[in-house]
Amino acid sequence: MRTRRSAGGTALAAIAASVTLFASPAQAQGQAQDQSQSQSQTSVVLPVTSHWQTLADSRHVYVSAPGQDSVVATDHDGQVIKTVEGLDGARGMTLTADESHLYVALPEADAIAEIDTVTLTETRRFLTGTDTEPENLALAGGRLWFSYQATVFDSGIGSVAVAETAPSVDLDDNPVWYGKPRLASSPGAPDRLVAAESAGAAGMRVYDVASGTAEEIAYTDGVVDVEDLAVTADGSSAITANGGTYYHQRWSLPDLTEETGYDTGAYPNAVSIASDGTVAAGVMASGDWDIFVYRPGETAPFRTVSLNYGHMELLERGVAWVPDGSRLFGTRFPYSGEVVLDIIDDVHKANSDITLTAPQTHPYGQPVTISGKLTSLVPFPKHKVVTVRRNNEPLTTVKVKSDGSFHFTDLPADYMRYPEYVVTYAGDAEHVSGRAAVTVEIVT
Structure with missing residues (x-):
């Protein structure tokens, strides 16, 4: 499993640390491209x-x-x-x-x-x-x-x-x-x-x-x-x-x-x-x-x-x-x-920090559950959601609980060995957008 998270704003996206726990060479290259594209300043x-x-x-x-x-x-x-x-x-x-x-x-x-x-x-x-x-x-x-x-x-x-x-x-x-x-x-x-x-x-x-x-x-x-x-x-x-x-x-x-x-x-x-x-x-x-x-x-x-x-x-x-x-x-x-x-120019908006937890490896043909948490030093609105994409394709929208936690379950397609899940919070009047990504290795 490897994770990435970021928080960005209208004028400038803030890119957080990348921790690579497992990645093929091709994936490592894709990660670098994704980080550069996510900046907006x-x-x-x-x-x-x-x-x-x-x-x-x-x-x-x-x-x-x-x-x-x-x-x-x-x-x-x-x-x-x-x-x-x-x-x-x-x-x-x-x-x-x-x-x-x-x-x-x-x-x-x-x-x-x-x-x-x-x-x-x-x-x-x-x-x-x-x-x-x-x-x-x-x-x-x-x-x-x-x-x-x-x-x-x-x-x-x-x-x-x-x-x-x-x-x-x-x-x-x-x-x-x-x-x-x-x-x-x-x-x-x-x-x-x-x-x-x-x-x-x-x-x-x-x-x-x-x-x-x-x-x-x-x-x-x-x-x-x-x-x-x-x-x-x-x-x-x-x-x-x-x-x-x-x-x-x-x-x-x-x-x-x-x-x-x-x-x-x-x-x-x-x-x-x-x-x-x-x-x-x-x-x-x-x-x-x-x-x-x-x-x-x-x-x-x-x-x-x-x-x-x-x-x-x-x-x-x-x-x-x-x-x-x-x-x-x-x-x-x-x-x-x-x-x-x-x-x-949106410097007074707070970070939207997303952390994701997923298995490093997961059995082929079995649904995988990924959990996460949305946090900030400034309270979020009562009703909030995060969006999920898998390998750059829309997957689902997930409600975030009052404590900031959320989870979703997915059954990767048969041909997917390293599905990447990207979770995004769009931001609001008090927060810049937030983003995190995790990759799971599917094993047989």
Whole structure:
């Protein structure tokens, strides 16, 4: 017997793990074809072959591409509006609270660019100093903060007084970081800056920046090599993604006590938090799932999303919410070629998980009974059914009991040695569709 199960939505189908208990070579090939055909996602190929960060506001999605010295701006359907060029080594980005301006770190120009988000043109450029190579950005305390190369061996955090007519730049007089730290802030705590080590064991720090200078108020050594960092809208928590932990860590602010973890598997590389607190936690290589979605206060994902197709992995800092949480974006890269933007617009629908139980082998000429269960973290409607196909032909429709269980019996045709049964739940207003498959070997 071999089983497959999947849960999919309108914008993107989520393909679950395949467990092969018995399959002939021909069947193994058919299984791979079936998985690829069952995916349904809105994907857009972008005109860049590099990526540093994906960010979204209420109108656009922004993808910084250091290899092309540019930022690609699309609408929420993935249509490219404009590629802003001439942005030397474009890396970290951040938006003003009113979304009027986008700031982009330009390490190859030792500068930060200000982009008007209406015209999508560069309006100002702030020089940060020779060989500073700024990388990550955040707005807090009325200043634009940036991580940069302070010395040959150390990195620091500087700031720009962007509100001034002649903006001043302040650099770090006591750099304590090995790699340029990831930076994050939140409108719920406008005078607080959170920083996490990107290339070593310098930990994570919280700064009070109300005075215009960064005053450290909390520290933890509980994180290393952080790939991405996000702060909740109310400023009460921070979430880190780093590949070495195999889970996303959540920290209380401002004291940096570890609150909980999201068991996402290998290797955490992206995180984004919607305004209502819904968490999208991304990983690079966790089997079939790339993004795990968690409702506020929960640590079990109510939705899992697969972006993988062939050799395409979710990119570091490659997950972004629309501010109101209505859509989620993921960026991936096929190892060669252009970056792909995936759009998930039914992200608040829950998974429909189907598990099937069937005998590994079954006697020829005897009816076979297959049982299953339909489950989700969100309750299903009272009346629900699953449909069954055998070897791609319609077989029956089965009512699902209140506890989610169901079963059906079939007598395979005489010529069938490996009948495959595919069970599908069509989805509903609160759930994406679900699918599972099982193959039984008929023996004489």
